[in-house]
Amino acid sequence: MNIKVLGPGCPKCKTTYNNVLEALKQTGVEAQVEKIEDIEEMMKYNVLTTPVLMIDEVARIKGRVADVKEIKELLTQ
Amino acid sequence: MLKRSKNYSPNNHNMEHVQSLVNEICPTTTQAWVKRGAILVDVREKEEVQLLAYDVPAIIHIPLSEFEIRYKELAMDKELVIVCRSGSRSLRAAGFLINHGFDPVKVVNMKHGMIRWVQRGFPVKGDISGIVDANAGGCCNHGGEKKSGCC
Numbered sequence: 001m002n003i004k005v006l007g008p009g010c011p012k013c014k015t016t017y018n019n020v021l022e023a024l025k026q027t028g029v030e031a032q033v034e035k036i037e038d039i040e041e042m043m044k045y046n047v048l049t050t051p052v053l054m055i056d057e058v059a060r061i062k063g064r065v066a067d068v069k070e071i072k073e074l075l076t077q
Numbered sequence: 078m079l080k081r082s083k084n085y086s087p088n089n090h091n092m093e094h095v096q097s098l099v100n101e102i103c104p105t106t107t108q109a110w111v112k113r114g115a116i117l118v119d120v121r122e123k124e125e126v127q128l129l130a131y132d133v134p135a136i137i138h139i140p141l142s143e144f145e146i147r148y149k150e151l152a153m154d155k156e157l158v159i160v161c162r163s164g165s166r167s168l169r170a171a172g173f174l175i176n177h178g179f180d181p182v183k184v185v186n187m188k189h190g191m192i193r194w195v196q197r198g199f200p201v202k203g204d205i206s207g208i209v210d211a212n213a214g215g216c217c218n219h220g221g222e223k224k225s226g227c228c
Contacts, residue, residue: 008165040096043172048144050169063142 001031001075007051009037015065016051023071031075099171100185104194107158107187111135115156120144120170121191129191129203131160141166148174157184162208164190 003020007013017035024031036042045052049063053071060066060074102110111117117136119126126138139147141161151157151174159174161167164187171186187194195201195208 039168040098043096043098043169043176046173046176048141048169048173 001029002034002056003031004034004036004054005051006036006042006045006047006054008039008042010050012065013037013051016053016061019066019068019071020053023068023075026068027072027075029075096168098175098181099168100181101164101168101188102158102185103188104197104199107160107194108199110156110158110185113156115158116152117187118151118157118159118167118170120159120161120166125162127203128207129195129201129205131191131194132200132202141170144170144173148177151179153179153183155183158187159184160187160190160194162190163192164188 003024005013005017005020007016013035017033020033023029024033042050045054045059047062051061051065052059052063053061053066053074055074061070066074107115107117111133114135117131117133119131119136119138120141121138122140122142123138130136137151139150148170157174157179159167159171161170167190168186171184174184175181191201192208195205
């Protein structure tokens with residue numbers, strides 16, 4: 001599994017990234033996690049509102065912090 | 078004159094990120110574009126615009142939160158200068174338009190947004206104190222607090 005958190009490095013983006021790590025820890029799911037802060041890289045994904053949580057190249061949550069519970073649900077679907 | 082490459086970084090005011098997708102112009106060049114008929118596209122949220130608005134002859138307001146569904150309201154044959162508070166959100170919106178077929182020569186981002194526009198003394202409607210007070214920070218600045226409509 002590949003997880004990407006896209007955002008310019010604002011507090012909401014950092015919270016989402018930390019929540020991803022916590023969700024992975026709690027579920028035991030193995031994944032490669034990337035934090036993408038580069039504006040050009042973000043624009044390749046047509047990102048408008050951040051943060052964006054992408055799982056296996058699909059944007060699952062856009063424009064808000066994803067909490068640990070919902071990330072866990074996404075990981076175990 | 079168009080500048081294509083350097084971009085304001087919301088994370089660090091001393092660094093500039095390089096990006097090549099979107100042409101960027103400064104507020105002064107934006108004035109020239111406006112005089113020749115370009116349309117400003119303000120992507121700030123409604124409450125931000127109510128407090129302080131760009132005062133130009135042709136402006137369209139499409140908040141970034143509605144941009145994905147409303148961007149088709151924009152004419153593809155017009156010159157569009159995308160603007161916001163600091164130039165960060167508008168850059169993403171400009172990139173979005175170009176990725177959706179808009180001409181990168183006609184769609185540009187205004188660097189530094191309303192903050193620099195006010196600093197230059199260009200026309201606005203509303204209260205500039207919020208911009209002046211927050212001058213040292215800016216949306217999504219590293220370690221800073223979130224502003225309304227930020228990111």
